[in-house]
Amino acid sequence: MLRIVIDGAGDIPDEWKAEYQVEVIPINIQFGDKSYLQxxxxxxxxxxxxxxxxxVIPKTSQPSPQQFVDLYERIARAGDTILSLHVTSKLSGTFDSAVMAAKELKEKLAIIPIDSGSGSAAMGFMCQEVRQLERAGATIQAxxxxxxxxRKNVNIVLTLDSLEYARRSGRVKYLPAALAALIKIKPIIILKEGLLDMREIVRTRQRSLDRVLDxxxxxxxxxxxxxxxxxxQSLDTAKEMMNKVSLTLHINESFISELSIGVAANLGPGTIGIVAYAVA
Incomplete structure (x- = not known):
């Protein structure tokens, strides 16, 4: 059987986890001297x-190789294949942990770690397509x-309501900390080659939301x-955005999701984004 694993940096509707039989390995969250599992x-x-x-703005860390080993051994049996799909390796060591666990278990289980090159809802859609293809009889290679x-075609564009979390996390390239301290700006962040890159800045919340969709x-x-x-933490704004998306784009499948803690911890409350890719 094909087992699907993603890490907690992926966003996937709860009903999809059951429908497409997806296992989630949580991200570690550090608040001061206390550790939590997302x-x-x-x-x-x-x-x-x-x-x-x-x-305190918490720190996040990837699951350890041992956490992966424990999960893989719990969910799979001899003869199963595990497709382990993870947040871009340019922002996290999660993929590397999965690779190390796969090597440790190579005599017992067939494990294929995959660097999604992205994160968030892109990983949710990937899980959906994997299971749909498998149920349709597709080979692992297909x-x-x-x-x-x-991976090559997904687009992720976000806007932040505050720069504080991103400034402290250091996960966004070219974030002008001095400028952020002087004026209230709303950055537009894009995923570019596996990294979060500040593409431009605007001066109002509404302009930033409009620009993301543009x-x-x-x-x-x-x-x-x-x-x-x-x-x-912006469900009402997300619903408004989805209404505009529905009027603007030609949609095959859609959903609204709250960002996982592993991502939100680096971007902060009020973040809104769109994840989209052409299906053909």
Whole structure:
């Protein structure tokens, strides 16, 4: 049987986890001297409550190789293949941990670690397509080729409501800390070659939201797309964005998702983004 694993930096609807039989390995969250497992010891609401009450912006770390070994051995049996799909290796060591675990278990299990080159809802769509292809009788090689197509064509564009989390995390390239301290700006962040890159800045929240949709539309045009709106503690804004997306893009499949803690910890509350790629 084909087993699908993603890490906690991926965003996937809860119902998809069951429908497409997806296992999630959580990200480690460090608040001061206390450690938590994303989604297990710490919910999204708990995360923001702790951040607000303590004034501490937490640190995240990838699952250890041993955590991967434990998960792989728990979910798989001899003869199974595990497709282990992970957040871009340019922003996290999660993929490397999966590779080390796969090497340790190579005599017992067939494990294929995959660098998604992205994260968030892109990984959710990848899981969906993997399972749909497998159920349609596709070979592992065909599935890997499809994942490579998605990886090369997915677009992720985000805007942040505050620069504080991103400045402290250091995960966004070319973030002008001095400028951020002087004026209230709303950066537009794009995923470029596996890295989060600040493409431009605007001066109001509404302009930034409009610009996110403009960039996505420029990139996908009128092609049929899978699209997700992702957010951090901004569900109402995400719903408004999805309404605009529905009027602008030619949609095949869509969903709204709250950003995982592993991502939100680096970008902060109020983040809104669109993940989209052409399905053909």
């Amino acid at each position: 989604g297990t010891d710490l919910s999204n609401d708990d995360f923001y409550r702790l951040a607000d009450t303590t004034g 599935i890997l080729e499809r994942l490579d197509v998605i 960039i996505i539309h420029q990139r996908v045009g009128d092609k049929l797309v899978n699209v997700a709106v992702v957010h951090s």
